Amino acid sequence: xxxxxxxxxxxxxxxQKDAALLAALAREIWTExxxxxxxxxxxxYMLEEFQSEAAIRRDIAQGYVYDIAYxxxxxxGYSATRNDGESHFLSKLYxxxxxxxxxxxxxxxxxxxxxAREAGAKTLRLTCNxxxxxxxxxxxxxxxxxxxxxxxxxxxxxxxxxxxxEKKL
Ligand SMILES: CC(C)(COP(=O)(O)OP(=O)(O)OC[C@H]1O[C@@H](n2cnc3c(N)ncnc32)[C@H](O)[C@@H]1OP(=O)(O)O)[C@@H](O)C(=O)NCCC(=O)NCCS
Numbered sequence: 001x002x003x004x005x006x007x008x009x010x011x012x013x014x015x016q017k018d019a020a021l022l023a024a025l026a027r028e029i030w031t032e033x034x035x036x037x038x039x040x041x042x043x044x045y046m047l048e049e050f051q052s053e054a055a056i057r058r059d060i061a062q063g064y065v066y067d068i069a070y071x072x073x074x075x076x077g078y079s080a081t082r083n084d085g086e087s088h089f090l091s092k093l094y095x096x097x098x099x100x101x102x103x104x105x106x107x108x109x110x111x112x113x114x115x116a117r118e119a120g121a122k123t124l125r126l127t128c129n130x131x132x133x134x135x136x137x138x139x140x141x142x143x144x145x146x147x148x149x150x151x152x153x154x155x156x157x158x159x160x161x162x163x164x165x166e167k168k169l
Contacts, residue, residue, distance in 0.1 A: 007103060008071055009069055009071055009102070009103070009104055009107060010070045011068065011069050011107060011108065011111060012068055013067055013068075014060070014066035014067065016057055016060055016061070018066070019054075022051075022053075022056050022066060022078055023051060023056055025075055025096065026056075026078075026094065027051070029094045029097070030043050030046070030051065030094075031043060032097055033094075034046075037131050037132055038129065045154075045158055046154070046158070051092075063082065063083065064081065064082050064091060065081050065082075065115060066078055066080045067079050067080075067081075067108055067112075069107065071099055071104075076096045077094055077095035077099060077104045077108065078094055079094075079108040079109070080092035081112045081115055081116070083115075086121060086122050087121055087123045088112065088115065088119055088121040088124050089124075089125050090125065091126070093105055109124075109167075112124055116169055117169055122168070124144075124167045125164065125165070125167075126139070126144065126166075127150065127160070127162035127163065127165070128163055129161065129162055130149070130161050130163055131161075139165050143167045144165040144166060145166060146163045146164070146165055147164050148164040149163050150162055150164055
């Protein structure tokens, strides 16, 4: 657990037993943020496939590192990273709406950068929906640049229509 700084934010690495907490946070953030971008049906599908309690347990078992950010004792954001060798992958970065704009994403990205460097990676990579304008602007402020795009079918007729972003380490 990192020590609280003057913002009162602490970050700790999640364990399997945190999967239900993370899934609840995912549901709250995704429903609020992504419904206008991709629609309720795709939000529901993706939550079930990728951010249910079972999916998060599976991720952690497969080597994803989830970090949870707290304001006091309130879990308000999280990230997930995966070691891909040359390029570390920032798979998730979500902050609850009422806790945005106070540097929590920056703190989570800093931890991801630290993990990536320790793993010997040269870049931190992520994908972000092309229509997720506010988050793309935040990533630019966090030092990421768009390096490509990809359309990924995820089943049931849904696709992820993303930019690929990279931050050099
Ligand atoms: C994107 C997100 C993670 C940012 O979290 P946050 O904790 O509010 O971000 P921070 O406060 O650490 O801000 C980091 C930087 O981005 C900037 N920023 C944050 N949100 C922004 C926005 N909507 N538009 C423009 N800049 C923004 C901040 O000003 C800050 O830059 P600065 O330090 O140079 O001033 C958060 O808005 C979120 O969870 N969004 C919904 C989910 C999502 O889309 N996640 C990304 C998935 S790919």
